[in-house]
Every structure is written in structure tokens, then in C-alpha cells.
Amino acid sequence: MSAVAAFAATGLALLLAGCGGSTTSTGLFDRPSGQPIAQGPGPVTPGGDTLGQGSVKVAMILPMSAGGASSQVAQQLRNAADLALRDFQGANVQILIKDDGGTTEGGQAAASQAIGEGASLIIGPLNAVAARGAAGPARQAGIPVVTFTTDTSVATRGVYLIGFLPSTDVERIVSYAAAKGRRSMAAIVPDDAFGLVTEAAFRQAAAQAGVRAFAIERYKADPNDMQAKAQAIAKLGGQIDAVFVPDAAGNAAQIVSAMTAAGLDKNKVKILGTGRWNEQTAFAAPALAGAWFPAADATGIEDFKRRYRAAFNSDPGSLGVLGYEAVFLAAGLERKAGPQPFRDEIMLSRSGFIGKTGLFRFKADGTSERGLAVYEIGAGGAKVIDPAPQQFGRGA
CATH class of the missing domain: 3.40.50.2300 (Response regulator)
Known part of the structure; x- marks a missing residue:
């Protein structure tokens, strides 16, 4: 070429x-x-x-x-x-x-x-x-x-x-999930600067996609607090159909494990992540199997x-x-x-x-936008379930 x-x-x-x-x-x-x-x-x-x-x-x-x-x-x-x-x-x-x-x-x-x-x-x-x-x-x-x-x-x-940018990841995964019929979402984010940014992006993306941001929990860098907030999300039961977990793969896997142990049904509630999951730690985590995350085409x-x-x-x-x-x-x-x-x-x-x-x-x-693909985790890897766009939409 x-x-x-x-x-x-x-x-x-x-x-x-x-x-x-x-x-x-x-x-x-x-x-x-x-x-x-x-x-x-x-x-x-x-x-x-x-x-x-x-x-x-x-x-x-x-x-x-x-x-x-x-x-x-x-x-x-x-x-x-x-x-x-x-x-x-x-x-x-x-x-x-x-x-x-x-x-x-x-x-x-x-x-x-x-x-x-x-x-x-x-x-x-x-x-x-x-x-x-x-x-x-x-x-x-x-x-x-x-x-x-x-x-x-x-x-x-x-x-x-x-x-x-975190906002690009969030907008892509929320809009894709909404297009697939996920209309009531919760988020569980770290109580730090990154968490604040992704929470704000999640609220904005949900509003743009016509999704109800049903609940948002913030957790500190402490296993007990992480577990408590994960249990609070799990108790929402049938009121939500997706949970956004933007933390790094290791922490996200712990949170999702805690939510499922507390009764969250992953067959009914889709787990959503960010490009931070595009690495082997996420692919190898049983808790994240079936989860969706956005990333550039590899x-x-x-x-x-x-x-x-x-x-x-x-x-x-x-x-x-x-x-x-x-x-x-x-x-x-x-x-x-x-x-x-x-x-x-x-x-x-x-x-x-x-x-x-x-x-x-x-x-x-001064910020930027990117065309990202959506991946699904499974079998020790991730597969593209929605390809990255090759052009920006008209009027975008």
C-alpha cells in the first residue's frame, strides 16, 4: 500500500x-x-x-x-x-x-x-x-x-x-448496548479522578442514547467497600439490564464476581467495560466472559x-x-x-x-473522536461483534 x-x-x-x-x-x-x-x-x-x-x-x-x-x-x-x-x-x-x-x-x-x-x-x-x-x-x-x-x-x-479518551469508550459501549435493547443501566466506578470522569461520561452517553441511568455506585480502593457497592448493584435485580464497570480488568473481575455472588444474573444483565479490558487479564477472567467492551480494530x-x-x-x-x-x-x-x-x-x-x-x-x-469496534470476551480472547466504522456519520 x-x-x-x-x-x-x-x-x-x-x-x-x-x-x-x-x-x-x-x-x-x-x-x-x-x-x-x-x-x-x-x-x-x-x-x-x-x-x-x-x-x-x-x-x-x-x-x-x-x-x-x-x-x-x-x-x-x-x-x-x-x-x-x-x-x-x-x-x-x-x-x-x-x-x-x-x-x-x-x-x-x-x-x-x-x-x-x-x-x-x-x-x-x-x-x-x-x-x-x-x-x-x-x-x-x-x-x-x-x-x-x-x-x-x-x-x-x-x-x-x-x-x-475515556468519553469515547463510554459513548461507544453505551450507544451499542442501547441499540441492542439495553435501556436501564447501572454503573459502578472507582472513587477517584478516573471514576469521576467516566461517571460524567456515562451520564451524558446514557442521556444521548435514551437510556435510563438507574443507579451509580462509587467504591474506594478497598476490597470491603468494593464488595459492598457490588452487592448494592446486584440487589437492583430485574430493574437493570446492563452494568458499566470501567475499572482495570483485575478490579473489574473482582467487582463482577462479587455482583454475581450476590445474585446478579449475567444472562439477563450485560456487563459493559472500556478499552482498559483489551488485554489478557480480562480475557482470562471467568467473571468477564460474555462482557462487551470497545476498542480500536487490532x-x-x-x-x-x-x-x-x-x-x-x-x-x-x-x-x-x-x-x-x-x-x-x-x-x-x-x-x-x-x-x-x-x-x-x-x-x-x-x-x-x-x-x-x-x-x-x-x-x-481540542478533544478527539474515534471509530471503535465492540468486542465480546470469551474463550480466553475477544471477538469483534460490531466492527469499527470507516467514516463518521453524516451530521456527526
Whole structure:
């Protein structure tokens, strides 16, 4: 397949499949691989290497020196950018790798330096702290930012979130369940920042789908409280026909086990999850058998993983594919979108873009939408029961 297989000038739809999954959450508050983002010890020198020799400069701001999981993910994203340029034949972009140290000051300094060197687009930073720093200089210069954080408080016009947002997962699974006749739902969510966000998204998605949000329970990170709240949901009996459990697979399995032990009939009440379940822990949990969850189509993501392993002899981590996708998007827009390829009307194409993770588009408020498939867990794996859309609906 050619690097850019199609570009519809009327809809500005760019096919970024590249030559040649699963949704893996970026973590609501930037916890790659379940680890906290390490903060740099202080100011850093943004400097860094470059990838490619094109005439259009694009900055990639990453916490290269932050240490811990952050530095590991940063290296994976840098490698993914390198791979994207190898795959995109004749890419006319040069990637300026800048280090933000994982701090606000570092993000600001890295963005300022990159803009001074002629960058017309910023990819990154990884976490919300550094993204806030980078946003200031970028906004003053009229340079868009495509960041990996999923903290929606960072999002605004010109600062776009390319990651998988909890709200997208929730809307997809609730609307699908509603279409299958599930009209009275309960939710049981962790009593933390992630839980608050998913609860709000659940309420909104239920209202949009014409579903009754019958009950919502919040539980603390304590087995006794988890069990008590699970029992409260189970007592609803025939009043509900679905339960949304957005926690990570291990906790979700415990909660669902507690609900069934308290009398919840999974033959009548469908268990719903999020893309956090797209991993072996969920597939191997008997309690989650038959449950539904949303995720990106695995084909493109698995292809990226294979290509990354062949190139770097290591695994790319959960965010690597987004680094590849962002750089491929930049190269594709530079080639096909005409002068000022990263201007608002291009970045906010209603038709969106298709990359390794499938269909996605940016919204005017800086958040993003994605076309996700719906999976059902069973027999140690998961199968697609509703494919990911290949285009956004009319009027959407």
C-alpha cells in the first residue's frame, strides 16, 4: 500500500494506514503502563536529535530525561516517529526531538526553542504538566499542538488530544448496548479522578442514547467497600439490564464476581467495560466472559507492533502507535493539504483521518473522536461483534 493511499479534497479525509487492536488507554492522567509520570529534577536543555531531512519542520517534545517510565515511553515514541518516516516514502518533514524533562518549564522551553528553529507543528508533550507549558508559546506563534496526554483540561482549540479518551469508550459501549435493547443501566466506578470522569461520561452517553441511568455506585480502593457497592448493584435485580464497570480488568473481575455472588444474573444483565479490558487479564477472567467492551480494530495496531519489533528488537509499549500515527499524519498533511498544511480547517476536518488505530478526528475544543469496534470476551480472547466504522456519520 502506498504511504498515503487516498486524500479526498472535499472532505479532507486522509488515509494513513501506511505501508507495511486494540485500544490501549493512554491513562486519564498520564500513567503509561500503569506507572506514574516521573517529574524531572529541574530545568532541562531542550536540545535533541533530528529525524528526517525534509523542508517542513515538526517538533516532537518528549520527557527524554525525566527518568523512570516517562523516559522509557519517550524513547518508544521517538522510535515510532523514526519508523513512521521510514514507512512514508519521500516524507518532506524533519522531526526535531526536544526534551521537556516532564515539567511545565521544560515544555515551555522546548516549544519556544522548536518554534525558533522553524517548527510549524508540535507533536507531544507526553504528559499534561509539560503540555500546559508548551501550549503558551505555541498559541502565541499560531502553531498547533498534537499532544499524547488524555487530560481533557489541557485541550483547547489548537491543542489537540490524539490519545484514546475515556468519553469515547463510554459513548461507544453505551450507544451499542442501547441499540441492542439495553435501556436501564447501572454503573459502578472507582472513587477517584478516573471514576469521576467516566461517571460524567456515562451520564451524558446514557442521556444521548435514551437510556435510563438507574443507579451509580462509587467504591474506594478497598476490597470491603468494593464488595459492598457490588452487592448494592446486584440487589437492583430485574430493574437493570446492563452494568458499566470501567475499572482495570483485575478490579473489574473482582467487582463482577462479587455482583454475581450476590445474585446478579449475567444472562439477563450485560456487563459493559472500556478499552482498559483489551488485554489478557480480562480475557482470562471467568467473571468477564460474555462482557462487551470497545476498542480500536487490532489489525493496524498489530501491524505496527510487528514492524516496530523488527526495527528496534523491542516492544513499542501502549503509546508507540500514537507517535507513529501523529508523525504519519504530519507527513501526509504536508504532502496533500497544500500551503500551511496544519491550519485549523485541515486539523479540524469533519471527515477525519484513518491511521493504524483506525478512524479519528479532532474537535474544535481540542478533544478527539474515534471509530471503535465492540468486542465480546470469551474463550480466553475477544471477538469483534460490531466492527469499527470507516467514516463518521453524516451530521456527526
